[in-house]
Amino acid sequence: MPCFLEEKTYKNVVLGGTFDKIHNGHKIFLSEAVLRCTEKLSIGVTDTNMLSAKLLWELIEPCSTRISNLRNFLEDIDSTITYNVVAINDMYGPTKYDSTFNMIVVSEETKRGGDKVNEMREKNNLSKLDIHVVKLISEENHKSYEENKISSKNKVLKPYIIGLTGGIASGKSSVAKKLQKLGAALVNCDKIAHDLYQPGKKCFDMIVETFGSCILKPDGFIDRKALGNIVFNDQTQLNKLNNIVWPVILEEAKKEINHFHTKGFDIIVMEAAVLIQAKWQHECHEIWTCIIPQEEAIRRVVERNGLTEVDAKLRIQAQPSNVEQINEANVVICSLWSHNVTEEQVEKAWNELMAFLTNQVKI
Missing domain, CATH: 3.40.50.300 (P-loop containing nucleotide triphosphate hydrolases)
Known part of the structure; x- marks a missing residue:
């Protein structure tokens, strides 16, 4: 008869990541961790200050949303385990001080991160963690950086x-x-605004009166570069310009x-x-x-x-x-x-x- 070896399990397992918009790769990763955990699974979720180096980090969900989504997913997998999902501000999170951890789960891409965690733990006189590496299969239709955000729309009125x-x-x-x-x-609207700056147009006289003749070129037209140097270096001056032109542009x-x-x-x-x-x-x-x-x-x-x-x-x-x-x-x-x-x-x-x-x- 064939002999099947059971996977080793651990009381306290830890892992970390961004976990933005939980996809199939995340689900596999998390499920592997749950399967090897018997009591407590700790998850560090990267907070905003750790994301600024990522391309298009602005599209990533708020940390609180990601934490909530993780809890919901994990409870559906196994509600008997205790889940400690926390925001982290560095790559180590609680691994640098928590002596109860036994094993860390990493992906192939982040295996070096697991090694660095153990180096840190050794410096802090903590026991090294066993490292479990999860091989993830990329999703064929997943485009790493393309994102569209579409919400529900109001009742249509034409146009x-x-x-x-x-x-x-x-x-x-x-x-x-x-x-x-x-x-x-x-x-x-940018073209409309440009036209409003022309002599004889609705905003021309008000702009010259507000900012002075120093913004005029020899031909009598507004020098947009000179005006820009004034308003883009002084919020008060920018507000004055906006209050003149915005209502007219919209009209x-x-x-x-x-x-x-x-x-x-x-x-x-x-x-x-x-x-x-x-x-x-x-x-x-x-x-x-x-x-x-x-x-x-x-x-x-x-x-x-x-x-x-x-x-x-x-x-x-x-x-x-x-x-x-x-x-x-x-x-x-x-x-x-x-x-x-x-x-x-x-x-x-x-x-x-x-x-x-x-x-x-x-x-």
Whole structure:
């Protein structure tokens, strides 16, 4: 008869990770730990300060959410075990001081982390942990960095307005063009704002009166670079400018939306870099936001706008952060990679919107 060897079990098992949006790999990893634990399973969940080095860390769920999801999943596997799920601020967590641990579970990628834990424990005069390595099978359809965030939508009223926003150099204009090709009309609030700065336009006199003739070029037009140097270095001055132009931009945008609707467009994109700061979210059915890591944004702004790295950083920091943008968004698109990858993200979100709108019509 064949002889089957039982897997060794341990009273106290420990493991750690990010555990964002629990997927099949996480489930295998956690289940392996539960199978080898008889009494207490401790799990360290990486807190926010440990995630900033990760690409698109802003898309990761809050630590409290990840902890709650882990508890629910583990209780469903085996409710007889005690689960200690805690936030950790370094790679060691409780392993650097808890003498009750017997074994640590790691993946092939993080085996070196298990060795480092034992090195730390040895320095602290604690017993080394047995290390169990879990070989994880990658999911065929999993795209590591592509993320779309879609929430429930309100009852549809026509025209259906997509508010498209994002920080400087985030790729929102490219996304807007893709949406136009898919059949949406486009209202460009940045272009509206640019036009309002022209002599004879609604905001021109108020801007010159507020900031002085020093912002004018010899030809009588507003020197946007000179104005930018004033407002992007002084929040009070920026607020003055925004209070002048934002209400007028929205007024003109609504006129364009109505115009496109009369032309037969039922889906209209309102592209606005300031959408969140100006609190125009409620003018839209849903918000799409474009993000890129800050380092890439700085690189693009320096290259595209000819600014110094310091000035580029100042302009970026004057905007809502990626986290703030994401918190307001129904759809998140990252333009960090190739044109084709961005296009795939846009088409996926568009197709989901079309399916939603079609179902609303049927209802």
